[in-house]
Amino acid sequence: xxxxxxxxxxxxxxxxxxxxxxxxxxxxxxxxxxxxxxxxxxxxxxxxxxxxxxxxxxxxxxxxxxxxxxxxxxxxxxxxxxxxxxxxxxxxxxxxxxxxxxxxxxxxxxxxxxxxxxxxxxxxxxxxxxxxxxxxxxxxxxxxxxxxxxxxxxxxxxxxxxxxxxxxxxxxxxxxxxxxxxxxxxxxxxxxxxxxxxxxxxxxxx
Amino acid sequence: xxxxxxxxxxxxxxxxxxxxxxxxxxxxxxxxxxxxxxxxxxxxxxxxxxxxxxxxxxxxxxxxxxxxxxxxxxxxxxxxxxxxxxxxxxxxxxxxxxxxxxxxxxxxxxxxxxxxxxxxxxxxxxxxxxxxxxxxxxxxxxxxxxxxxxxxxxxxxxxxxxxxxxxxxxxxxxxxxxxxxxxxxxxxxxxxxxxxxxxxxxxxxx
Numbered sequence: 001x002x003x004x005x006x007x008x009x010x011x012x013x014x015x016x017x018x019x020x021x022x023x024x025x026x027x028x029x030x031x032x033x034x035x036x037x038x039x040x041x042x043x044x045x046x047x048x049x050x051x052x053x054x055x056x057x058x059x060x061x062x063x064x065x066x067x068x069x070x071x072x073x074x075x076x077x078x079x080x081x082x083x084x085x086x087x088x089x090x091x092x093x094x095x096x097x098x099x100x101x102x103x104x105x106x107x108x109x110x111x112x113x114x115x116x117x118x119x120x121x122x123x124x125x126x127x128x129x130x131x132x133x134x135x136x137x138x139x140x141x142x143x144x145x146x147x148x149x150x151x152x153x154x155x156x157x158x159x160x161x162x163x164x165x166x167x168x169x170x171x172x173x174x175x176x177x178x179x180x181x182x183x184x185x186x187x188x189x190x191x192x193x194x195x196x197x198x199x200x201x202x203x204x205x206x
Numbered sequence: 207x208x209x210x211x212x213x214x215x216x217x218x219x220x221x222x223x224x225x226x227x228x229x230x231x232x233x234x235x236x237x238x239x240x241x242x243x244x245x246x247x248x249x250x251x252x253x254x255x256x257x258x259x260x261x262x263x264x265x266x267x268x269x270x271x272x273x274x275x276x277x278x279x280x281x282x283x284x285x286x287x288x289x290x291x292x293x294x295x296x297x298x299x300x301x302x303x304x305x306x307x308x309x310x311x312x313x314x315x316x317x318x319x320x321x322x323x324x325x326x327x328x329x330x331x332x333x334x335x336x337x338x339x340x341x342x343x344x345x346x347x348x349x350x351x352x353x354x355x356x357x358x359x360x361x362x363x364x365x366x367x368x369x370x371x372x373x374x375x376x377x378x379x380x381x382x383x384x385x386x387x388x389x390x391x392x393x394x395x396x397x398x399x400x401x402x403x404x405x406x407x408x409x410x411x412x
Contacts, residue, residue, distance in 0.1 A: 075293035092267075
């Protein structure tokens with residue numbers, strides 16, 4: 001088994017943090033998307049989306065999409081449970097993980113492809129739309145405010161214990177802050193408390 | 207239990223088709239998003255995202271996000287299985303469902319909010335970005351071409367049998383064609399074959 005990934009990218013980090021929480025080690029292969037290594041015919045056979053990460057099994061079966069990979073890893077390594085232990089908890093973790101993906105990771109991706117960092121790092125890689133950047137920044141700020149409100153009444157993103165939803169939130173907030181240049185308002189105290197707690201876990205270094 | 211939804215919207219339809227495949231009936235409540243019924247303080251307590259559908263359980267617990275709702279329904283009603291029967295199949299269905307969501311439903315949503323139909327139906331509801339509409343239309347066309355290629359070697363979206371990934375694909379392609387006004391290229395024969403097959407299932411009328 002091997003993991004095709006790129007260390008600085010946020011989605012591969014989700015899988016690495018998940019593996020660290022599980023205590024599972026999988027050898028990794030770096031795929032340099034800036035050199036187009038994700039667009040070769042060979043890579044597109046592994047994942048027609050041309051995206052990383054991709055988990056390649058020993059029989060050649062490939063699983064793309066971070067959450068699909070994590071769910072596969074959880075099926076083989078059930079503990080510690082990170083996707084939920086009963087129908088309601090599982091549904092709530094899924095709901096909140098998806099809201100983080102669509103309503104935070106989505107706008108952060110839009111801010112990334114339309115922002116100044118990628119424009120300098122890889123000129124012409126994306127046709128940039130300034131209005132889309134401004135809309136994304138407003139959406140990110142609104143989501144942070146909302147999640148800060150929600151974290152007043154629960155300790156973690158998915159509920160009262162650490163779950164895959166916290167891994168999504170950690171990787172996307174760190175990517176937004178450190179790479180995209182979209183900061184969190186430090187006055188959002190619940191969000192700051194949550195971020196400090198999950199950043200202190202050993203898995204956060206993955 | 208009751209389902210908060212809006213009949214013409216694509217995500218509530220995903221849940222209705224899923225319920226029809228399961229043979230499960232849940233009473234529904236219409237939420238008129240054009241009248242802002244999804245933005246009332248009462249509704250935002252059910253789902254802070256302000257999105258439909260939301261499944262409200264008898265104890266008041268609310269589950270938002272179509273796929274979280276479907277997964278909850280599958281946990282209570284395991285057959286017919288629509289999410290996968292073993293770790294690899296489950297991962298592949300999840301992967302393909304997610305690719306349909308991010309790479310087809312995503313651009314279709316962008317085309318919808320930036321397109322002429324919503325501009326006429328609800329003037330000013332969204333700040334429209336013409337460049338975003340054009341980029342979305344190109345992404346949709348590219349994805350249809352790619353999925354047509356993939357459907358040359360498997361019968362359904364998720365693999366060799368009908369799954370939740372087909373429900374996502376059916377609802378988003380029909381929404382794109384019928385409501386957004388973005389047509390499929392009729393020359394994509396595998397996609398046309400797949401669409402005819404899933405549209406002929408009784409659940410497609412849900």
